[in-house]
Amino acid sequence: MNKTHQLERNALGSLVFIDAKGERHIGVHPVRAFPITAPVAGIGIMNQSGKEVCWFPDVALIPEAELALIEEELAAREFMPVIERITKVSTFATPSIWDIETDRGPTRIRLKGEEDIRRIAGNTLLIADSNGLQFIIKDSTQLDKVSKKLLDRFR
């Protein structure tokens, strides 16, 4: 890939993408194509009107300076805490309040219904709480015994 574009951050903290023609797209944001199943397999840069301005088929192909900016931006946009442990659930019927430990610290979520636990692929589960936050369980068989037992009551 020849370097024809440029990525930078402006004073307001938004990403600016300057394409090969020199046009400046302010407020672009990177998105992953497969955020769960293959996070490194493809990253698109979208402008504010939702048009793709650049596509990287693999994270490895992104120049280092840009990668830092992209990862920084992704970190602020991607919020999918990984559930590592389920400590307590208020009741086995929904709606239920769960105390969980995630890779982003312990928190408490409210599960509205059993249908909010969805299987994506294999043993990967996506759990949506009542505020629309998405939590992920990478591999439900790898959880500890207590968590597995608690989780089992809901699906």
Added chain:
Amino acid sequence: MKPEILPFAPSLPSYWQSILQGEKSPVRSPDALLAWVELDLDADLRFEKSLLLLSQDGLFWTDGKQFQSWPIDQGQYLVHGDHAGVGHLRLETADSLLRAWYFTLAVNPQILRLQSSFKQLTRGEEQSKGESSEYDKQVCPVCLSPKSANSDACPTCDPEDDTPPSTWTLFKLWRFAKPYKKQLALGFVLTLLSTGATLIPPYLTMPLMDHVLIPYEKGNPIDFHLASMYLLALFGAAIVAWGLGWWKTYLLALVSERIGADLRNTTFEHLLKLSLEYFGGKRTGDLIARIGAETDRICVFLSLYALDFVTDVLMITMTAAILVSIDPLLALVTLAPLPFIVWMIHVVRDRLRFGFEKIDRIWSEVTNILADTIPGIRVVKAFAQEDRELKRFVDSNKHNLQINDRVNRVWGLFSPTVTLLTETGLLVVWGFGIWQVAHQKVTVGVLIAFLAYIGRFYIRLDSMSRIVSHTQKAAAGAKRIFDILDHVSSVPEPINPAPLGPVQGRLSLRGVGFRYGNRAVTKGINLDIAPGEMIGLVGHSGSGKSTLVNLICRFYDVSSGSISLDGRDIRSMRIADYRKCIGLVLQEPFLFFGTIAENIAYGKSDATREEIIEAARAAHAHEFILRLPLGYDSLVGERGQSLSGGERQRISIARALLINPSILILDEATSSVDTTTEKEIQRALDNLVKGRTTIAIAHRLSTLRKADRLVVLDKGEIVEIGSHDQLMESQGAYYALYQAQLRHAAELVEGGAIGESLEDSQEERREEKLEVIAKNIGGGV
């Protein structure tokens, strides 16, 4: 919506208060806060609590260890946004970012409140006070989100009103049993009597033994008169027990069937009243299973198992009483295993309930696969994926088996254990009884009576233990039904709606916003539609056109702002009244199973034949209907006559015409048919549109040329309003859309065929194919 800002903020949690009163705190007046938010995410998006507060002096932030503050400055803005469930608030000046905060949407209402207080502080009171309707005042004082009219509870911030369902869920069924109180009481008395009658025969074995057989053993002749008296009494008791038992069973089965039917009706009635939002999140198979199978299971439970259970309990109590009255000591020994069995039942019960719930869940997964596959059978066959679907089905069946096996392992152990205990109990009674007889404490007759009683007694215990699983199943079923019944419609009916008079059809949308889950679909839409005006909604897919139409139909309620018809908020009207003045023509016309006439008269069941024909004529459907062999009596819908898309659409237009609505909504009414049919439909629509407020969505912009005004939507916001000519002149978003479509149309005309553009790229493709083959070979080696 601009909620009224309360003059005070709810008081801070005490632990934050103590931090604010600490030495380092820059906050001088912790009592005079304008607004505060407990943020739940830190800068790295970790779950960490911190506090953001606004007072007259400025904006403060603390996480308990450090403090930051920003004095009020005219040049500062608070910018709010959200993405994938995470909200962010950025403090910006015109050219730089001062600070960004992150939070989950749980605290969003407080954030909005802080933001609007901040705006008031920095900009003074200049912001316009929007006209506030009664609904805008109906905001929850805690979270500032609008709550439904006439209700005290706020649906957003009052989350924990849910009771944990258990076996007690079954008691909720009382609501449905109430109308049958009398029959149930009679049933109970009958149960009492018939159980009592069945307990007479063992009692009679006692004198039969002691007064007839034992004297004979001792050499006395048999007293045939006495014996026949006892036998007659035995037979009489059996007959009475039979009669009462029949009456009781019949009566209670009758009642439970009625309770089941009421339950089904009520559930379906409630389901129909729920908003589209609910149906969007549920799978059809699951809902069908709940209303069909679960109500049936509850019904069977009530008529068979619950009844048996009550009989058993009565029987056991009565038996125990009789045993104690005959011989307390022997009774004590006989009843000894009872607590143990009760304990066992309790232990297994928890395991089983969990198992049965799981079986239910997996069972609806199995039905869901069917519900997915059968309607999509054309796709399945076209892509030759029968095996894959079969595998999916087999897999979920296998899962079903696995879970069933696990439950059965526990369950299988349960019954034999009870039987073992029964036998042991009998053994104990035999042993103790013989010892007692040997010491002349009891007669042989008493021992025989005891054995006869506890034979029955233990059999009842055994069958009682069976109730556990059925109760759990029924409770699980009841829970799933009450899940539906307890779901409050997000489109609530007003409590005292004033009747809706004649409608002119003036629609006004004020600051309409709607969020679906964590996604804001539309925001701040202001639009006035005059009576009789035709509005075309234009925009890319996903721009919020359909959402806006759904909001206008009140399939959903707005998250903020208001929609009013002739100046009256639509939330203050009865839903049915309001929908009666709306005619809806959808992209995919849905015909119910029935005759064409019935389908046309769907919205007005008392329509005369003349009216139906008139509507059909106006919709240009009359002629093709007459061409059908059975005319207006032809059966359509599933299993009925197959009609083409255009024909179905014209029937649905006739349906809309018949109710003579003052507002008409055309949601892509012509986009699923070819251009010739479209012209026909268009002519039918022209009749429909006349004199009505019309809102039309169309992908083909050409179909909207007759619209008085076009509203161009983008990402849930209105970007342009004007007539076709005006918008073309201003060369904005509409112009771009129009040009793009024109180009596309030209390409189609030039290309002529679908395959046209493929030829150019065939060379490329061949190369790609080779690459793929190479890769496959490489992978294989």
